[in-house]
Amino acid sequence: MIIKEVAVENFTKIPDAIRAGASRIELCDNLAVGGTTVSKGVMAETQKYAGEHHVPVMAMIRPRGGNFVYTDTELKIMEADVFQAQELGVDGVVFGVLTKQGDLDTDALEMLIAAAGGMQITFHMAFDAIPQDKQATAIDWLANAGVDRILTHGGELSTPIAANYEHLKQTIAYANHRLIILPGGGITAQNLAEVTETLKVKEAHGTKIVGRL
């Protein structure tokens, strides 16, 4: 059974997503910019509803669209939102922070990972903004830090995922089950089987992975 993580904007479509077969929710606002953190009210009701249906919720922790290089104030916002997710009993959080040079911002990540203690953690597609020759080092660091998953398209989001199968396979082989490589970006109900069989993965991510909601 493939774990289908569905990225959903706000609460309203959550019941539809679960009815359509979502095995996990990535909860966002503002998918137009790739996802931002929802309001407290949305987070609380989504966790309540999904929890009653035994579907885990991963809350996007992202204070704006755009790049993944954050100011101290933005990091403070993200930490407050991780604590908010903790308070509401959310299953996990999703974030990513880079330096201007495109390396992991390990100071910021240590702070957020500490705040997320006890919750699942996914490092999101900021991973794809790390130069490919630095990705192995990043995987090592994230695995050691206890991050559970890396969400990756395997290349520029404008490319079809099938164009990135080779790089994704290398990434999966390198991670070697130290953490889960979660493919995403352009995975739909139509190509889900092809993607998961080609990559031999048990989890996949998308907004249309259980069909159009």
Add this chain to the structure above:
Amino acid sequence: MIIKEVAVENFTKIPDAIRAGASRIELCDNLAVGGTTVSKGVMAETQKYAGEHHVPVMAMIRPRGGNFVYTDTELKIMEADVFQAQELGVDGVVFGVLTKQGDLDTDALEMLIAAAGGMQITFHMAFDAIPQDKQATAIDWLANAGVDRILTHGGELSTPIAANYEHLKQTIAYANHRLIILPGGGITAQNLAEVTETLKVKEAHGTKIVGRL
């Protein structure tokens, strides 16, 4: 002095908006869908920063894009977010709820207005979805209920605001200072003077009203 209310997406551009002359902030996420409620962290840091600069913050209370007819769960989300804004000392909240028939949903509004006790309240552009022959009744109800402002474009948002001057003038005359009619939608630094002089208003609203941020 015209009060320039700037609609801003998340915290990051708030310092720029204030530096550029914003006299009030309408704080939103997801302007792509017309604005939704920000995360707790964004709300807290924005109120802190804007408060230090003596600029009031109005927090958008909207659980999704789309229409203004909400389920009970969505109303519960909105109430929780109004309480969140209260807790964080936010100056005001912005919301609007309609029935399927396009009337004010007075039950829902009474609940949200009660939750917003002590804060300023703006009824947002849901007003423009009320049929024009029912708008006078809506103004009466909102003024009696203690709502401070109605944000309105005076017609379909796809029309230039200048096309709606006559209807806006009628709306302003009918409101007769019982509450403030706040024009918005397509007001920029370029046409701000024309709009405020034509309508004889002291406040105006827009994303580009202090220039492009």
